Amino acid sequence: MSQTTKMLIPDAEGFEDAAKILGAGGLVAFPTETVYGLGGDARNDHAVARIFEAKGRPKFNPLIVHVPDIETAKTHVEWGDAADRLASAFWPGPLTLVLPLKPDAGLSPLVTADLPTVAIRVPAHPVARQLLQTFGGPVAAPSANPSGRISPTQAAHVSAGLSGRIEAILDGGACDVGVESTIVGLSDTPTLLRPGGLPVEALEQALGAPLSHHGKSDPLTAPGQMTSHYAPGAPMRLNVTDPEPGERLLGFGPVDCTLNLSRAGDLTEAAANLFHHLHALDAQGDGPIAVSPIPQTGLGLAINDRLKRAAAPRDV
Numbered sequence: 001m002s003q004t005t006k007m008l009i010p011d012a013e014g015f016e017d018a019a020k021i022l023g024a025g026g027l028v029a030f031p032t033e034t035v036y037g038l039g040g041d042a043r044n045d046h047a048v049a050r051i052f053e054a055k056g057r058p059k060f061n062p063l064i065v066h067v068p069d070i071e072t073a074k075t076h077v078e079w080g081d082a083a084d085r086l087a088s089a090f091w092p093g094p095l096t097l098v099l100p101l102k103p104d105a106g107l108s109p110l111v112t113a114d115l116p117t118v119a120i121r122v123p124a125h126p127v128a129r130q131l132l133q134t135f136g137g138p139v140a141a142p143s144a145n146p147s148g149r150i151s152p153t154q155a156a157h158v159s160a161g162l163s164g165r166i167e168a169i170l171d172g173g174a175c176d177v178g179v180e181s182t183i184v185g186l187s188d189t190p191t192l193l194r195p196g197g198l199p200v201e202a203l204e205q206a207l208g209a210p211l212s213h214h215g216k217s218d219p220l221t222a223p224g225q226m227t228s229h230y231a232p233g234a235p236m237r238l239n240v241t242d243p244e245p246g247e248r249l250l251g252f253g254p255v256d257c258t259l260n261l262s263r264a265g266d267l268t269e270a271a272a273n274l275f276h277h278l279h280a281l282d283a284q285g286d287g288p289i290a291v292s293p294i295p296q297t298g299l300g301l302a303i304n305d306r307l308k309r310a311a312a313p314r315d316v
């Protein structure tokens with residue numbers, strides 16, 4: 001997709017424009033205290049699919065959801081005492097909490113890679129804060145660079161990497177370099193998932209207890225690393241053009257099928273539908289599922305990666 005990428009200034013009009021773009025499912029890059037983030041409405045499947053598309057990410061790894069305040073965070077996640085202690089001590093700031101999703105959280109399953117948990121934070125950068133307040137909704141935002149390239153710390157870096165692929169860049173000047181958010185998992189024993197800007201000692205002091213560490217030898221919890229992550233109960237066959245009798249076809253393109261990822265053959269639409277359709281097929285029963293071939297280009301890489309995991313032998 002090629003379009004004009006607007007450069008927005010962080011004044012009243014710029015924030016209004018940016019919020020309007022997000023509300024319409026568009027993408028806006030904005031500064032946080034770590035790096036520039038590539039923001040999209042975390043409730044909008046199509047917007048989130050476009051984040052992966054714009055970055056050229058070959059996998060649907062979970063994204064951090066940015067919210068303006070603790071109250072908003074509580075509408076999406078199961079809050080608890082540990083979350084309260086850490087958030088009241090360190091939000092807004094470079095701390096991401098991984099918490100169980102509320103049943104009615106309203107977030108796109110693409111944001112969480114269909115996990116039952118979500119990574120959430122309240123950023124401290126004044127431009128990010130004002131944007132979130134003006135928009136009034138949760139914003140999914142990985143770093144605003146093409147996959148595999150260096151993280152951007154200036155609007156010009158974002159523009160060099162993503163111009164023509166996103167609607168706008170909110171120019172908030174240079175951000176502090178190199179302080180990634182510390183990620184703490186709270187869905188179980190409080191666990192350090194990624195070290196970052198906040199030292200462990202400060203976190204442990206606020207928590208009043210030591211943090212477990214996510215050692216390399218621990219069972220893998222990052223979804224991208226598991227062979228069979230979300231798998232429907234039914235057996236799945238991929239790259240099928242002629243389904244067997246009794247197979248339900250998850251289609252792509254103009255085919256006769258049970259559910260279609262995108263009749264028009266649009267990979268962004270297919271990505272937006274992927275988890276919803278897998279869940280719907282699962283809810284229908286456990287008859288075998290066949291899946292149409294998905295082109296191995298653009299978002300097709302991430303879709304095929306996830307389908308391969310869903311079709312992998314279940315005993316791994």
Ligand code: AMP
Pocket residue numbers: 061062063064098112115117118119141142143183193194221222
């Ligand atoms: P970034 O690409 O810098 O925004 O990093 C996002 C980080 O958050 C990655 O390391 C993810 O694996 C991690 N993450 C996001 N959501 C979750 C989750 N639900 N559970 C565990 N880790 C998560």
Ligand code: MG
Pocket residue numbers: 142143151
């Ligand atoms: Mg990144």
